[in-house]
Amino acid sequence: MIRFYNGKVLTMDGSMDLTDQEVWTLKDKIFYVGPAREDAPVFDREVDLRGDMLIPGFKNAHAHSAMTFLRSYADDLPLQSWLFDKVFPLEARLTPDDVYALTKLAILEYLAGGITSAFDMYYKREAFVEASLECGFRMVLNGALAAGDDWTVGESDCEKFNAMGPLISYIPGIHAEYTASTDLLAFMKGLVDRTKKPFFTHNSETKKEVEECIARHGMTPTALFDKSGLLEHGGGGFHCVWLTWEDMEIFRKRGLWAVSCPASNSKLASGVAPIAEMQRRGVKLALGTDGPASNNALNMFREMYLECVLQKLREEDAAVCDASEVLRMACSNGAMAMGLDAECIRAGKLADLVVIDMHQPNMRPIHNPVKNLVYSGSNANVRLTMVGGKILYEDGVFHVGESAETIYERAEAATRRLTRE
Amino acid sequence: MIRFYNGKVLTMDGSMDLTDQEVWTLKDKIFYVGPAREDAPVFDREVDLRGDMLIPGFKNAHAHSAMTFLRSYADDLPLQSWLFDKVFPLEARLTPDDVYALTKLAILEYLAGGITSAFDMYYKREAFVEASLECGFRMVLNGALAAGDDWTVGESDCEKFNAMGPLISYIPGIHAEYTASTDLLAFMKGLVDRTKKPFFTHNSETKKEVEECIARHGMTPTALFDKSGLLEHGGGGFHCVWLTWEDMEIFRKRGLWAVSCPASNSKLASGVAPIAEMQRRGVKLALGTDGPASNNALNMFREMYLECVLQKLREEDAAVCDASEVLRMACSNGAMAMGLDAECIRAGKLADLVVIDMHQPNMRPIHNPVKNLVYSGSNANVRLTMVGGKILYEDGVFHVGESAETIYERAEAATRRLTRE
Numbered sequence: 001m002i003r004f005y006n007g008k009v010l011t012m013d014g015s016m017d018l019t020d021q022e023v024w025t026l027k028d029k030i031f032y033v034g035p036a037r038e039d040a041p042v043f044d045r046e047v048d049l050r051g052d053m054l055i056p057g058f059k060n061a062h063a064h065s066a067m068t069f070l071r072s073y074a075d076d077l078p079l080q081s082w083l084f085d086k087v088f089p090l091e092a093r094l095t096p097d098d099v100y101a102l103t104k105l106a107i108l109e110y111l112a113g114g115i116t117s118a119f120d121m122y123y124k125r126e127a128f129v130e131a132s133l134e135c136g137f138r139m140v141l142n143g144a145l146a147a148g149d150d151w152t153v154g155e156s157d158c159e160k161f162n163a164m165g166p167l168i169s170y171i172p173g174i175h176a177e178y179t180a181s182t183d184l185l186a187f188m189k190g191l192v193d194r195t196k197k198p199f200f201t202h203n204s205e206t207k208k209e210v211e212e213c214i215a216r217h218g219m220t221p222t223a224l225f226d227k228s229g230l231l232e233h234g235g236g237g238f239h240c241v242w243l244t245w246e247d248m249e250i251f252r253k254r255g256l257w258a259v260s261c262p263a264s265n266s267k268l269a270s271g272v273a274p275i276a277e278m279q280r281r282g283v284k285l286a287l288g289t290d291g292p293a294s295n296n297a298l299n300m301f302r303e304m305y306l307e308c309v310l311q312k313l314r315e316e317d318a319a320v321c322d323a324s325e326v327l328r329m330a331c332s333n334g335a336m337a338m339g340l341d342a343e344c345i346r347a348g349k350l351a352d353l354v355v356i357d358m359h360q361p362n363m364r365p366i367h368n369p370v371k372n373l374v375y376s377g378s379n380a381n382v383r384l385t386m387v388g389g390k391i392l393y394e395d396g397v398f399h400v401g402e403s404a405e406t407i408y409e410r411a412e413a414a415t416r417r418l419t420r421e
Numbered sequence: 422m423i424r425f426y427n428g429k430v431l432t433m434d435g436s437m438d439l440t441d442q443e444v445w446t447l448k449d450k451i452f453y454v455g456p457a458r459e460d461a462p463v464f465d466r467e468v469d470l471r472g473d474m475l476i477p478g479f480k481n482a483h484a485h486s487a488m489t490f491l492r493s494y495a496d497d498l499p500l501q502s503w504l505f506d507k508v509f510p511l512e513a514r515l516t517p518d519d520v521y522a523l524t525k526l527a528i529l530e531y532l533a534g535g536i537t538s539a540f541d542m543y544y545k546r547e548a549f550v551e552a553s554l555e556c557g558f559r560m561v562l563n564g565a566l567a568a569g570d571d572w573t574v575g576e577s578d579c580e581k582f583n584a585m586g587p588l589i590s591y592i593p594g595i596h597a598e599y600t601a602s603t604d605l606l607a608f609m610k611g612l613v614d615r616t617k618k619p620f621f622t623h624n625s626e627t628k629k630e631v632e633e634c635i636a637r638h639g640m641t642p643t644a645l646f647d648k649s650g651l652l653e654h655g656g657g658g659f660h661c662v663w664l665t666w667e668d669m670e671i672f673r674k675r676g677l678w679a680v681s682c683p684a685s686n687s688k689l690a691s692g693v694a695p696i697a698e699m700q701r702r703g704v705k706l707a708l709g710t711d712g713p714a715s716n717n718a719l720n721m722f723r724e725m726y727l728e729c730v731l732q733k734l735r736e737e738d739a740a741v742c743d744a745s746e747v748l749r750m751a752c753s754n755g756a757m758a759m760g761l762d763a764e765c766i767r768a769g770k771l772a773d774l775v776v777i778d779m780h781q782p783n784m785r786p787i788h789n790p791v792k793n794l795v796y797s798g799s800n801a802n803v804r805l806t807m808v809g810g811k812i813l814y815e816d817g818v819f820h821v822g823e824s825a826e827t828i829y830e831r832a833e834a835a836t837r838r839l840t841r842e
Contacts, residue, residue: 071793072786072790073789076729078738269736272734295797297783298783299783306730309684309727316690317499318689359825362530362533364526365493368493376492376717404782408785411785
């Protein structure tokens, strides 16, 4: 049993107020949240928060973790040459060993930034699951099937990965409308109906994607997925930059999650999603980094800041998109979108926790710790990251079964091989 | 004499390539840049870079450092109520002791983020100069006179602060057109003519500011300053969000510096400056954080990232505003705008240096360290900050004459007094 004491706890259980409670974890769950007790057990570890803040971990609700090998490989290029000349040719060379090595690098970055789980869409699923399990990191896989794939794997993957214990789970999905066929959509409907699972996919990331879908199907991607019966058990879309008002109404009615990726959408010049508009219309929102090829960091502090300020620019109103709502998106909503019982700090919830160092100049003065987190926080403020009750990162040191240098070297070697002319 | 060895040096002296040279500092200057030497002297300190990267420090070319007391005090509000209901009433209460305490807090944040100097515009100048000198931090003061001030102080301040040694200097200026009078502009012309100094001021931060100036004077702020003879010896403007093409031509012809503050402009919904357009037109550009009341961080990694991606959004083109140009803005151009001999790593230049930790996951793989810095770097990558040959920050510890906790407590006490109802 591990005890966190002598700090402030932002439970996000209802209110966004800070409390002076203690938090105890047992195995991979939160065991107790409340005042200090005389009858406390003997703890395996006691973490003195020294006035620091304990929060639910950040949930990265859209990622392609293994794309670390493309970080800083192809920046400042037009979108088409970035994708077709740089990204796709290199991805074609990826082996499972590469994905294993490159995912571990991403997991280190997650942990150093207080991210306790990722909703990952990538190839070679066994390899990135192995990397996650070895590190003790929590990963939700998204199906991400495309027209050329063997779809039957969707059925078996769903069963296999959902039987692997609490660190791994699987949610059906396709890569995107523009890489799907009518047959694939029909197959997905069958899978969703049989499993009663939600359905996630890239949706309306670029204007071109939506226009081409309308040309092909006479309707937007959202309308197509709805009409195809894929949204009967919920789910959502990644990016959602170019949703129409009618799309938003489908999202609202069906309780779908719009997962926003503001850094990637900005760097690729895809546009600014209508987040404030979706907030007003009651659409559920979460936040993700997308892959490191387009972002280029896996950093939820960046995403939170961008989400807020881009909305203020979009609507020419400094009052829209309140920071506390965006912090909820990053910590609580992501968990709900990903089907994780980790949206707040409460007994029985998953022990996915982060300690924020308040003894740094960017966190002072402490008028409002929530605004500090969103508007002046950075990775440098992450003191400790716990996933499933295990401390995987603390004071700059990773506890993931092997040294960070080993992981760096393996990822660099994979990258050298992949990028060799 | 201090030696940096065993790493990569981004000199920014001409090219943006990395070199394997050593760098030695003597007193407050760089003494030697070149290969390792047999005849090396006995060093006072040898910093093993272990493959890390040495760069010229970030220059924060627009700041109101002491506004730390307003961090997270008034976010997500419309601009007018932010300024008139929150900022101005509290600023009216500031004492020199407050400014001293609050500036020291900002200096810690600068150092932790690799910022080695700031171009500061604020009240109670003696107090923030005292804070800077005690910490060993480099500060360039901007006059920032307004209609209600005693202008004669402009003359004496210019003389006094420029005689205080290498850490402190002063450049004349007014707060902004909208707080100036015709008499003040005439006085400033005299001051600029007598001192042959450049002239800096807030310029075209908001659309309203430009429209009101046109209504008052029949021309934009830039045209007014030009016509008033204030730009004979160069200078520049802070923000420059709403410059017209004619304004840009004045900037280009006179070699003025447009100092961009993308985080503040975004958070206050002021707009996105036409940076890529200015690049194409040959306008000189630097980068600043503005004050922590509007940003809310003093973090040049944030500014660099935002500068790049906001231009890509503005022009709907992922290829504009290359990261290496923006890194130059942050490190080299800022020095030139501020009149500091610190724009690159070369013998004779000021020893204002930063070590970037490359042994962190967000910096791997190392395809392109410049793009890594801008697109995935964060304050967590700052390993060491040296100002004027003194190591003021290293491995999370500040060396500024007193403990960080003492500075936090003093700043918190000042903030409590200032914000008491």
